[in-house]
Amino acid sequence: MYSRASRRLIPVFTKPFQSKSYEGLLKRVTMASSQPKRPKVVTVDNMNPHVRTMEYAVRGPIVARATEIEKELAAGQKKPFPDVVKCNIGDAHALGQQPITFIRQVIALATYPELLNSDQFPEDAKKRARRVIGGCKGGSVGSYSDSVGIEPIRQDIAAFIERRDGHPSNPNEIMLCAGASEGIRSLLKCMVSGEGKNRSGVMIPIPQYPLYSASLAEFGCEQIGYYMDEATGWSLGKPELKRSITEARKHCNPVAIVVINPGNPTGQVLSLDNIKDIIQFAYEEKLFIIADEVYQENIYAKGAKFHSFKKVLREMGPEYQTMELASFYSTSKGFMGECGLRGGYQEAINIDPDVFAMLKKLISAKLCPTVLGQIAMECTVNPPTQGEPSYDQFIKEKKIVLDALAEKAKLVAETFDAVEGVSCNEVMGAMYAFPRIHLPKKAIEKAKSIGMQPDAFYCMQFLEEKGVCVVAGSGFCQVEGTYHFRMTILPSVEKIKDVMQRFREFHSKFMEEYKD
Template sequence: MTIQRTDKVLQVSKLNPNVVNVEYAVRGELAIRAEQLKEQLASTPGSLPFKTITNCNIGNPQQLEQKPITFFRQVASLVDYPDLLKPENAQITSQLFKPDAVDRARTLLAAMGGSSGAYSHSKGIPLIRKHVADFIEERDGYPANPEHIFLTAGASPGVQLVLQTLIQNSNVGIMIPIPQYPLYTASIALFNGKAVPYYLDESAETFGLDIVELKRSIQEARNSGVDVRALCVINPGNPTGQVLTEESMKDIIRFCHEEKLVLLADEVYQTNIYLSTLPFHSFKKVLKSLGPAYEGLELISFNSVSKGMVGECGRRGGYFECTGVSDDIIDMFYKVASVSLCPPVQGQVMVDLTVRPPKKGDPSYPEYRAEIDAIYESLKRRATKLAAAFNSLEGVICPPAQGAMYLFPRIVLPQGAIDAAQKAGKQPDALYCMEMLNATGVCMVPGSGFCQREGTWHFRSTFLPPENQLDSFIDSVAHFHNSFVKKYSN
């Protein structure tokens, strides 16, 4: 028998209140319920009206059967088991691995001192940071300094490192888009700062970013005494899937320059672009194109191996680059990074592979190109098909995905559902998503988890379910939606 003590030190009432107040919707109540249902299906098959849980709550491609890139996994395997590179194993290795994968593994092992199990430099392995700098220069046409690049355990820890350093006290404000990705509100709350919302302009086609709204937001915050120091932009957007035009980006840079703000550019979906008329431009490229008048602007750009066609979320690899940031601040970032010793070395390896994939003429290139193109084209088809399916539902308006891997439909809910949610102490879109999960096994995230304009309701879904299962997925969601509307309209 377990005796519950009432004098425990670890009690919620005694914890850091910033930790208690943190909320992270994509891994919140619905995700917890989804895990409970998954366990029930495993222990008692046939006990639920569905056979599997479909996790559309988070951009986790390989969880939904996206295949890893062969070249990337070959190199990672060799790095983790370098005995395969010994001369006595050459015959079997040559049968299993392409020669350029073997060469890359040897190069990376030499750069890390012979073992992926050893700590690396706290900024990340120098050779990989150089390769990231080469990638950025090739992408943008402007040089990058490896010493201004930090490898991280995914983009999220990089964002948190910067916010933790930037938020000096509880009066420091960080401008964030609404709808926003919960990483930002959660991290700002954790570090006891103030989230300063600016609202994206929602239409049937996109979620636009309006400079007038940025000016309203910062003026309102500063009038109330908030020390606004940074503006966060997510491009392509999460959860909203929009892609900024180059002209909009120039306006944002001018705004940050005039208002003396650090620009935090979350660019983790930069390869998830679905419209040829809206190509991706990095904020660094656009900033540099504006000339020396804007050289003083402080820009920190984030990227990750978790998204794009790579989808290696579990590897925990990413980086951020500092542009226009003074050396003493970079030293502070380095000090904070050093507390964690180093980012995961396997994540660093995946960063290297992402920014330096096989090129034409390499033995692995044909297979690599075919795999990347197949994933991209499938994502593009799924985005279009699922948006059309959502738009066919009663009371649902779904802008198409211009980028990223999410759709963020707006839904008009029956008054009966709003009343039922209020009675249950829930947001109406949270009630909708929970009932969908319990009826179909599909886990989405309510718009209230991302913040949204008052009086509007949304849900966010990835379009990552396997393409050969998409029709049944759509049928299941449509059947639930129609039943939900009928249930609460009576």
């Protein structure tokens, strides 16, 4: 029992307690409670204001509530649904995808080299493991690697890019990173300078992935949004790019343009002509191109094809060949789904040598990316080839993952688009659907009355009533007056069908309750 006379936690007992040890404890507690509290050195008022400003919607309050509901279910509380389905983030293995055997074999062998003597592992996996171990200091993956990554892996990444694009790649222009996110953040950090109208600005697509808005806010860099056209399948036109940069130049200095292809959260795949238009625009406006290409393996729509920005640039005119371009890839997406290993790389071409040296200095302060993530990247860019013992199983497992994603991409988009009050473009690639919800005025007013964005209110109700966690479109930015949410397509086909049934039931009830 505790005294309610004050907020101090002073024990109160209903009968005498004679223990000397207790008397000493009580004395210490009483003395401590009577001491004036030392003020905190760092408070929300004097901390870094940029950190205070930044937001990251995919791990926001809706997700926090989803975790609470999971605990409530585990504690025996009754809910109108059997489980929580977290469709908020592209975490493949968390949603049931099985690891690719070859990747895990190479990691196991490199981590515990005694397994190289075992006949339980195929020779091609051993070959990759020996290559990685040979690049590690002391022959151990427990040692720091070079800040830019293990040299043999960078060489294999360069070879992968050459096979993909048909153009040379230089290992010295490649840096491994702890997931693409960390590489992107390091590059953005190098671009920040100036104040007022001279402050650096970076163009990002709207809707955007919150990594960009959060990082730009943290670094004190101006966010310049350019809007993709939902009516034409989230395509991109030069007039909108021109409008965006013209407005931005009134209050900042645009230095770069970010392009996410395939798109997150929108799932579009840019056409070759679209990519050429963007490169031409960046050339005319003297912008650095940041190509987020982490979903390049995730293409589902008929006729859609991934074109890397580097390949397209190399095949344009000679005037484009000195343009600055950084492109990113990751082991977290694709068919691999190894989010927790944090493997990624960036290839940066035509960078000023002095700036490149500064970028390497910046990443060297973090010592090195995780070596296990680097090994996962090695397996991604240097997979089994035809004739090697692991090839058939590797291709089979890869096909199972990508075929299932293609099936779910079609299922989800068609289901959303068939529901009254919802519209959804084709999920051409990546791992998400981004349906638009046409909310009644009464629902919008209700949300605003409790201080919530209307789509966030809708998503929170979906979670509370049906146990499905999605992310409100307002967390990704969107055209004023429109409302969306992002939902990953990663759960199993059966679970996705269950989620869509829950959605239909929820949406019908919600629209009936708030109809105008």
